[in-house]
Amino acid sequence: MKFFLDTAIISEVEEMLGTGLVDGVTTNPSLIAKSGNDMSDTIAAICSLVDGPVSAEVTATNWQGMVTEGEHLRKIADNVCVKVPLTLEGLRATHHLTQAGHPVNVTLCFSANQALLAAKAGATFISPFIGRLDDIGVDGMDLIADIRAIYDNYPELETEILAASIRSVGHMRESALIGADVATLPAKVMKDMALHPLTSSGLEAFLSDWEKTGQSIL
Numbered sequence: 001m002k003f004f005l006d007t008a009i010i011s012e013v014e015e016m017l018g019t020g021l022v023d024g025v026t027t028n029p030s031l032i033a034k035s036g037n038d039m040s041d042t043i044a045a046i047c048s049l050v051d052g053p054v055s056a057e058v059t060a061t062n063w064q065g066m067v068t069e070g071e072h073l074r075k076i077a078d079n080v081c082v083k084v085p086l087t088l089e090g091l092r093a094t095h096h097l098t099q100a101g102h103p104v105n106v107t108l109c110f111s112a113n114q115a116l117l118a119a120k121a122g123a124t125f126i127s128p129f130i131g132r133l134d135d136i137g138v139d140g141m142d143l144i145a146d147i148r149a150i151y152d153n154y155p156e157l158e159t160e161i162l163a164a165s166i167r168s169v170g171h172m173r174e175s176a177l178i179g180a181d182v183a184t185l186p187a188k189v190m191k192d193m194a195l196h197p198l199t200s201s202g203l204e205a206f207l208s209d210w211e212k213t214g215q216s217i218l
């Protein structure tokens with residue numbers, strides 16, 4: 001399972017890269033706005049730090065505009081992945097961009113049928129939004145499971161499931177159990193995954209007992 005960091009904050013990417021756990025980065029217009037930085041500069045900086053795909057989202061709403069913006073974004077760095085919204089225009093742009101050899105992440109997916117269309121259009125990644133479904137009282141994990149089952153029915157569909165809008169360690173556990181290919185997560189959730197109270201208390205006891213021995217390894 002690949003882990004992408006869901007952020008447009010460069011210092012956060014730098015911090016988490018050191019863990020060796022980050023395979024790529026996803027951004028969106030809201031994350032760029034939150035960072036307060038210029039989009040092109042931010043994407044260029046992140047791409048220079050990360051070897052894997054860095055999703056940069058188009059803001060045009062017609063397919064020609066999305067293709068033009070996508071081609072422009074792809075010139076920033078080789079590892080830019082063009083992110084387009086799951087609309088009919090977005091699917092048409094996906095088809096054009098992928099036919100031309102550009103990787104595409106289709107975002108704002110909220111149904112299995114949308115995911116099926118994205119795969120048919122040749123998307124590299126489909127991004128189902130778990131947390132936002134939970135927000136409206138629909139179990140976001142059911143969508144990940146449905147897409148996994150559908151894609152597995154048709155091995156010719158090569159689109160990878162990129163679990164997105166992940167808000168908790170529970171979302172990560174379930175995405176991994178279902179078999180999402182990738183998850184994009186905030187740095188906090190990645191850090192929280194390493195935590196367990198028994199690890200903390202166990203370590204405390206080990207260190208306290210070790211101190212009593214008066215020994216040192218080095």
Ligand code: G3P
Pocket residue numbers: 006026028031129131132164165166167184
């Ligand atoms: O990758 C999509 C993500 O940024 C959306 O997350 O928490 O705004 O629903 P959220």
